[in-house]
Amino acid sequence: MASNQTIGRLSLYRRLLHGLQSDGVRNVYSHQLARLAGATAAQVRRDIMVVGYSGSAAHGYEVGALMESIGQFLDTAPVQRVALVGVGNLGRALLAHFVGRHHRFSIVAAFDVDTHKTGRVIHGCRCHTLAELGEVLAAQEIRIAMLAVPPGEAQETANRLVDAGVTGILNFAPVRLWAPRNVYVEDMDVTMALERVAYHAGNHVHEKERVT
Amino acid sequence: MASNQTIGRLSLYRRLLHGLQSDGVRNVYSHQLARLAGATAAQVRRDIMVVGYSGSAAHGYEVGALMESIGQFLDTAPVQRVALVGVGNLGRALLAHFVGRHHRFSIVAAFDVDTHKTGRVIHGCRCHTLAELGEVLAAQEIRIAMLAVPPGEAQETANRLVDAGVTGILNFAPVRLWAPRNVYVEDMDVTMALERVAYHAGNHVHEKERVT
DNA sequence: CATTTTCTGTGAATGTTTTCACAGCGTTTG
DNA sequence: CAAACGCTGTGAAAACATTCACAGAAAATG
Numbered sequence A, B: 001m002a003s004n005q006t007i008g009r010l011s012l013y014r015r016l017l018h019g020l021q022s023d024g025v026r027n028v029y030s031h032q033l034a035r036l037a038g039a040t041a042a043q044v045r046r047d048i049m050v051v052g053y054s055g056s057a058a059h060g061y062e063v064g065a066l067m068e069s070i071g072q073f074l075d076t077a078p079v080q081r082v083a084l085v086g087v088g089n090l091g092r093a094l095l096a097h098f099v100g101r102h103h104r105f106s107i108v109a110a111f112d113v114d115t116h117k118t119g120r121v122i123h124g125c126r127c128h129t130l131a132e133l134g135e136v137l138a139a140q141e142i143r144i145a146m147l148a149v150p151p152g153e154a155q156e157t158a159n160r161l162v163d164a165g166v167t168g169i170l171n172f173a174p175v176r177l178w179a180p181r182n183v184y185v186e187d188m189d190v191t192m193a194l195e196r197v198a199y200h201a202g203n204h205v206h207e208k209e210r211v212t
Numbered sequence C: 001c002a003t004t005t006t007c008t009g010t011g012a013a014t015g016t017t018t019t020c021a022c023a024g025c026g027t028t029t030g
Numbered sequence D: 001c002a003a004a005c006g007c008t009g010t011g012a013a014a015a016c017a018t019t020c021a022c023a024g025a026a027a028a029t030g
Helices: A004-022 A031-036 A039-053 A063-074 A091-099 A129-138 A150-163 A190-201 B004-022 B032-037 B041-051 B063-076 B089-098 B129-141 B149-161 B190-201
Strands: A078-086 A104-113 A124-126 A145-148 A168-171 A185-186 B080-085 B107-112 B125-128 B144-147 B168-171 B184-187
Touching: A004 A039, A004 A063, A004 B190, A031 A039, A031 A150, A039 A063, A063 A190, A063 B089, A063 B190, A078 A091, A078 A129, A078 A150, A078 B149, A091 B089, A104 A129, A104 A185, A124 B129, A129 A150, A129 B063, A129 B089, A145 A150, A145 B107, A145 B190, A150 A168, A150 B004, A168 B190, A185 B129, A185 B190, A190 B063, A190 B080, A190 B144, A190 B184, B004 B041, B004 B063, B004 B107, B041 B089, B080 B129, B080 B149, B089 B107, B107 B129, B125 B129, B129 B149, B149 B168
Parallel strands: A078 A104, A078 A145, A104 A124, A145 A168, A168 A185, B080 B107, B080 B144, B107 B125, B144 B168, B168 B184
Antiparallel strands: none
């Protein structure tokens, strides 16, 4: 019923709403949200339809209530515990990025093969050996992992994550992973993104970029 | 003519083909490429259609020639010079990631506001002040930038990049950027990606994940 | 209190992307 | 050499996503 892109936008709306709330805004119209999200008003309304929330024609959407509804629809816990595998350059950047800054996601365990790293606490997060993976993930009931290992080890590591009960993987390795049906894999491939940027940056015409 | 996602997949194919070539593979069928790319054979054939290359029914696609054709279609220079703005945790990770590893993209200039960083060479890349942005970008004919600054400064920095002649931005800040029509912006938003993963990782049914 | 305005929610239209399904053709096989 | 096979290229269908356009309703206006 809810498309993948709708999911993405809903979480974006939630973040924007959070910001609005901090600014003391209590109500918001679809076109305002649309402007913030880089979408159209119609799309915002459609997206909000799927979560089942209704605004009022007079005052638009109530910020707090809408946030609540979206949260309920996405039905993820208020705080998600996430594991990080691979504490290289990227892994450390991710750790630093998520420490403190994020209320929704918390990296609660890190893993690496490098024995210089294992056993230590990096950016406030304990780094374990891969052997402890199953144990730690089970103990902390972690179901989401970020995978930031070298390409060659990505598939093998993903398998171990799946065995350890992970059902969602955010994969940073520039490799396509195989995983069973019930495990969701999303790729964040910087190179692929750069390729797209490079393509569009070359003198092609863009009909439908950001609104003027 | 070519959709955004086709562009993405084409660059993925090219990368995969590069790997195959290194392994001494000379010919490849659409279903093999599909398996590697996590797509369907029909999709691979459609994508290849748009670049104008034709394989043979008997031996599939010629690896080298197909790579060549895709490259010609994407019509980007063999090596792309890229600027990095924001040398924080993420920025340094990106620098480290692209140093040496990538043949296609090369970060040739970095920029930051922190005077502890400016003037120094980090991961083999000179770090300039933002004031030098226009000058350096013009001198090196850089048209692509990665934006890894804090959310609050993202829009302002993007504006300066646009003024400096950049036509493609890969934005890592969790903020929607406004840019003129002729500038392409692609967002890499880790939080949004994580939200999607979290949603799907929760007990929802996936009809169409990776093939078994 | 009638009119105008401005918003939501949504059916229908439109646009885009993926998949199906098969003709056509070299290659292999009997 | 004829039949069978397995592949590509592609028109057509299906699936999916976005936008249009308008009814209905609450507030503002005169």
